[in-house]
Amino acid sequence: MDMQAWRSRLMSGQWFSHLPSLLQDSLLAMARVRRLSPGQRLFKRGDSPCGLYAVLEGAVRVGAVNEQGKEALLSVIEPPHWFGEICLFDGQPRTHDAVGVGHSILLHIPQSALLALLDEQPQHWQPLALLMSHKLRLTFINLEQLALLPAPARVAHRLLMIADGYGELEPARRVLQLPQEQLALLLSLSRQTTNQILKDLESQGILNLGYGEIEILDTERLRALATI
Structure with missing residues (x-):
């Protein structure tokens, strides 16, 4: 598939489809295609920030495994979701492991290129903040349900x-x-x-x-x- 096909797939998601068209164009212009084989790690807890990702095909598991082999699964990210935005805001290392499920295809927006764009056009921080706040809201809902x-x-x-x-x-x-x-x-x-x-x-x-x-x-x- 070419980038136009990827754009069409991403437009099926609420977040990307509501971005200003110029920001959509900028993200796609910076994007690189990344392919993961089943079980291949995209990044692990403690890794340096590497940018923003969108799932186009397959899925990515985000979680952690302790020394005894017990897994905490936080989410399974499917098309057309974006993830990895937290590190854009704080510049801190990755908080969890991200591993491919099946044969997966992602779009990768490198950290340095995206930060350069945001320095030039700071108005684009708002939609990225909305992406992060949506996930934070879901986290609060899940924690409440776990307790009640x-x-x-x-x-x-x-x-x-x-x-x-x-x-x-x-x-x-x-x-x-x-x-x-x-x-x-x-x-x-x-x-x-x-x-x-x-x-x-x-x-x-x-x-x-x-x-x-x-x-x-x-x-x-x-x-x-x-x-x-």
């Missing part, structure tokens, strides 16, 4: 969030490429608990479970469950 909602409601809410790309996609997807183990890690639930909740939802006709995917059959009933 029962597990079935958390599962339902997270499925709805993934379906609409955490606010990036319209219309929302019905079929999610989402292994149950991955969903369990995102929600800090055991795989057994997550599996039982999903099977209960399937028995009620709300979901259809396939190998590595979840199909939402009844969005309204799933949304009702998410508000309990």
Whole structure:
């Protein structure tokens, strides 16, 4: 695909599509295509800032693994999401590991080039701040749900969030490429608990479970469950 095809894909996301056209053009002019093989690391915790990324194909897992091999999965970033913007603001090292899921294609906006653009045109800091604040808002919501909602409601809410790309996609997807183990890690639930909740939802006709995917059959009933 050429850059025009990538632009079309990025325009399906709310953040990029609402940028001023001049900023869109500038980002794409600076962009480099980066390809990741399955399991290939993009960056690790402690790495120096390297810029902004957009996922075009595949996905990127962001999280950490401790010395005992236990994984904390913060997010799985899919097209057409952008990430990596925090280091633009504070210049600090990367906070987590980012690893490719399957064969993935990213656009990379190098840190130095982007900072040079922002020095020349500081008005463009605002949309980048909005990108970061949107994710901060989602983080607060997830922390609240972890403390207050029962597990079935958390599962339902997270499925709805993934379906609409955490606010990036319209219309929302019905079929999610989402292994149950991955969903369990995102929600800090055991795989057994997550599996039982999903099977209960399937028995009620709300979901259809396939190998590595979840199909939402009844969005309204799933949304009702998410508000309990």
